[in-house]
Amino acid sequence: MDDSRIEKIELFKVPPRWLFLKVTTKSGIVGWGEPVVEGKADTVAACVKELEQYVIGRNANDIEDIWQILYRGGFYRGGPILMSAISGIDQALWDIKGKFLNVPVFELLGGAVRHKMKMYCWIGGDNPDVVLEQAHEKVKAGYQAVKMNATGGMQWVSSLKDIKTVALNIKLLREEFGYDLDIGLDFHGRVHKPMVKKLIDELAPYEPMFIEEPVLSENNDALKHIYPYTNIPIATGERMFSRWDFKEILHQGVVDIIQPDLSHAGGISEVRRIATMAEAYDVTIAPHCPLGPISLASALHIDFVSANAIIQESSLGIHYNQGYDILDYVLNPEIFDVKDGHIDLFKKPGLGVEINEEKLLEGQKVGHNWANPIWRNEDGNFSEW
Template sequence: MSANSPQPIGSTTLASEQSAQQAVYLPPSDLSKKYNKGIHLPTPTSAAPHPSASVPGSTKIKTIENFYVRPRWLFVRIETEGGVVGWGEGTLEGHTEAVQGSLKDVARRLIGWDAMNIEEIYTYLYRHRFYRGGEVLMSAMSGVDIALWDIKGKVLGVPVWELLGGKIRERCDVYGWVGGDRPSDVVEQAKVRKAQGFTRVKMNATESIGWLDSPHALDDTVKRLAEVKAIGIDAGLDFHGRVHKGMAKQLAAALEPHRPLFIEEPLLPGHVNELKDLYNKTTIPIALGERLFTRLDCRPYFEAGCIDIIQPDIAHAGGISETKKIAIMAEAYDIGVAPHCPLGPLAFAASLHIGFSTPNFVVCEMSWKMHYNTGGFDLFTYMTNPDVFKVEGGSVGLLTTPGLGIELDEDLIRREAAEAEKLEPWINPLFRGDDGMIREW
């Protein structure tokens, strides 16, 4: 009989007796030794403050501009009287003109405000206009807020994570997409992602699906997950709010033996009680949050204990300011933070700064070579320093230069925005069932 063989109740095992006689302590890991005295980056992470930092009035907001650029992004540019330029992103996929209208209103209000007083500006934009929240107003605020953090970092000569309390990690885990709105060829794409340095991917769980469909409509989803995991890579599945309650519980049960990294938006936002019921039926981590825009929106899900991962989108949820607050609030409920970010380089960089400075950060979405990035436009198109986003071992390293840490080709952005103005902005596909009924996208 081995030391750990089953024994009658009340008896002791050889293993327990040996453990009682001599405690065994493993030596610290190499990483524990490396970080024994904290995280110390070997290269400089700060620069001299900008000259305007010591000139009264030079940090006042001079101009606020926005640029719609392909594939579907909305960039915000703020310049101070002292000549410091900050960039942000207020992309709201499929609703570009609405956010641009809100930004026009925001711009006329904020000229002359001190760009360094980010919390004051955020409070004014959120509280003092009477109508609060919602995807349009919050996306406009996001673009402005991210640009202000970029300015503050550049004025003070430090990266944004330094302003958020300093770094807690040197790398942020990321995942890329495989498949598309109608997932296919996921195994070959997953192999490519693995070769690119990813250890995690995400894919849509289903195509268009009926409110109550055939159970066999879920078979391909389970097969795809099993095949992707077989090549040695983890995968999250995005239900995308397409799967209604009757099908969602069937799909979660079918997926459980294959242990997905998480299931995302298994039900539509607003169904807190129904999500709690599903949560109690599965051991798969549940993620949600791209369509929640403030701490108040997140609060019911935190209090109900129906999610494991919150996914605020920094370009929709009020920028760095509100996303950081959501993350802090989530930590109190033992909920991880995985920023939703199928967007551009500014939103991605801002999300990474949250990750570098947040204990409960778990992973960030990365839109490099995503299926929406068509026409030759991709995550690196408008950047002059794309190497800062290099993926190694499934993660991206610390951004170390002042502000957001990325450099943009402003001339290209202006030229592309002039061209994009002539085109219809991106809108999401329209899904219909066999009977002609519109389905969830």
């Protein structure tokens, strides 16, 4: 008889900037999760340790009850640390349940609505030469869509010279690829409200696929002024952590694409609920994923079952992944193969990603101490990264 009680939780802090979680049941079924906030891996690891008391000894199949206890049981709720810790545990429990029942996770979520998912990846935005070179690399690798930062560091009100340079990279891509390449632009919360409309004016002629995080999520009220100003789809949500964080912008109708992160927004359980809530507002979902293979696999299972999922981010080859990349920790890298811009529906049970524990232990010895760079404007004032 299978014993699905959770026996052990292990954490692995590995380069480039990731934290992996391994949950093992008494019968030996293993599930993998990725609970991390970029730059706060140790803090999230400590939170996972605090949550163990609610998890060890529980039946791993009781995913929803465990989620509710982890979210509500500590009195204080939400935020990046707690929700990222919950996310990794939740991912691992879905992985276990899929393996226990011998089906992919998307089957447990209601079954697939598509047989493949459109993908995009990052290209550097440092200078025009890099943009063109990397875009050609990604197209050659099978992608039909890319994303890049729209700006570098910006003043609260920047000079006209800085504003005029913003559109150069997307202009070059349009001239090179026409409309055969979809191009997303990430404002990354670097731009403050006084600058957004002017930047949109510069970018609009080149018709980006979307504008991401035009303002910081704590300034989402500014979207009421930005949204009616442009016909470019507005995307946001990577720094929002639960359905309650998304509720107001959906109700206000000031967003077209939401981007919850499977390692930050409560895992598979909560992002599935967020996606369904967004569908009721005719809003699409494009999960944020600058992290590792477990987070990406989790996001794809949400995409496979969500009618309103439109495109999926991958960090494969992103500039953070120096020395170690997504496929380095994976025994079956073929599941992430991009063909004609898409990844095919997974077939293996659970999350479908097989982790190379030998490589994981090697990476754990290296570890990491990744932290956001600190940027400053010319006058010495802090600039959003």
